[in-house]
Amino acid sequence: xxxxxxxxxxxxxxxxxxxxxxxxxxxxxxxxxxxxxxxxxxxxxxxxxxxxxxxxxxxxxxxxxxxxxxxxxxxxxxxxxxxxxxxxxxxxxxxxxxxxxxxxxxxxxxxxxxxxxxxxxxxxxxxxxxxxxxxxxxxxxxxxxxxxxxxxxxxxxxxxxxxxxxxxxxxxxxxxxxxxxxxxxxxxxxxxxxxxxxxxxxxxxxxxxxxxxxxxxxxxxxxxxxxxxxxxxxxxxxxxxxxxxxxxxxxxxxxxxxxxxx
Numbered sequence: 001x002x003x004x005x006x007x008x009x010x011x012x013x014x015x016x017x018x019x020x021x022x023x024x025x026x027x028x029x030x031x032x033x034x035x036x037x038x039x040x041x042x043x044x045x046x047x048x049x050x051x052x053x054x055x056x057x058x059x060x061x062x063x064x065x066x067x068x069x070x071x072x073x074x075x076x077x078x079x080x081x082x083x084x085x086x087x088x089x090x091x092x093x094x095x096x097x098x099x100x101x102x103x104x105x106x107x108x109x110x111x112x113x114x115x116x117x118x119x120x121x122x123x124x125x126x127x128x129x130x131x132x133x134x135x136x137x138x139x140x141x142x143x144x145x146x147x148x149x150x151x152x153x154x155x156x157x158x159x160x161x162x163x164x165x166x167x168x169x170x171x172x173x174x175x176x177x178x179x180x181x182x183x184x185x186x187x188x189x190x191x192x193x194x195x196x197x198x199x200x201x202x203x204x205x206x207x208x209x210x211x212x213x214x215x216x217x218x219x220x221x222x223x224x225x226x227x228x229x230x231x232x233x234x235x236x237x238x239x240x241x242x243x244x245x246x247x248x249x250x251x252x253x254x255x256x257x258x259x260x261x262x
Contacts, residue, residue: 001107001114002111004107004108004115005111005114005118007115008111008112008116012115012116012119021119025126026130028070028074028131029067029127029133029134032131033066033135034138035066036065036066036070037066037142039052040052040054041053041054052065052069054144057139057142058144059148060149060154060157061158061160062135062139062144062148062149062154063136063149064128064132067128067131067161068161068224070131071224072168072225074169075168075169075171075220075221076172076197076198078169078172079172079173079175079193079197079217080190080194081176082180083176083177083180083186084186084190085180086176086179087188087189087190088180091184095109105256109251109255113174113177117169120166120169120173124162124166124169128158128162132158135149136149160226164224164225165224167223167224167237168220169224171216171220171244174247175197175247178247178251179193181250181251182251182254196217197217201215201216201218205218212231213230213231213239214239216243218230220240222236223240
């Protein structure tokens with residue numbers, strides 16, 4: 001499996017890919033920082049319907065607040081990327097060709113997923129660092145105190161935000177991989193993914209509050225945010241782990257039992 005992971009790292013470690021990933025992280029940091037800080041409200045609660053408050057930005061986690069809040073909108077983007085990458089592996093015949101070198105199907109798909117997640121981990125870390133730096137520059141113009149950001153509590157909050165954001169990304173990646181394995185066609189898998197995680201979940205949840213606590217996409221959104229008033233952190237982690245385990249089991253079962261004909 002180590003060789004499979006290394007191959008994925010080499011594939012996405014090319015200079016052009018690294019440059020594009022860096023620019024993407026910078027663009028995300030710019031958009032998230034200015035949007036969250038400029039839209040901060042005087043009061044509010046940890047709900048999807050309310051924005052970040054000035055009190056939250058002045059606390060220990062204020063330096064990475066923009067990174068964490070903005071990441072909830074990036075999860076779906078990660079979902080789409082993994083669907084496209086994994087489905088293309090089958091439809092383009094790449095997965096079948098790789099099986100000629102390594103016939104262990106489960107090990108192959110897990111290794112590819114791990115390699116992609118390592119790349120994602122580096123991009124997420126870069127985005128958080130850039131967002132923190134930009135927040136330091138923008139905060140004085142909004143009269144936001146930043147002294148707490150530099151404390152041990154601030155470091156702990158930053159690590160916590162990274163863990164929750166990356167945990168949500170792992171969940172989206174597993175879901176995307178599962179759809180790619182199920183349909184083996186990027187257009188079909190993307191269509192199903194868009195329909196479910198996009199309009200269906202969001203429309204239904206707005207009229208049926210329970211949807212925020214049980215729909216996979218909404219659960220991952222709560223996890224990335226570090227918990228919301230609709231779904232606490234502990235329950236978000238537990239529910240996300242169950243969904244990810246089920247999705248992973250489905251993907252591994254299909255990979256091991258279905259013929260690879262493309």
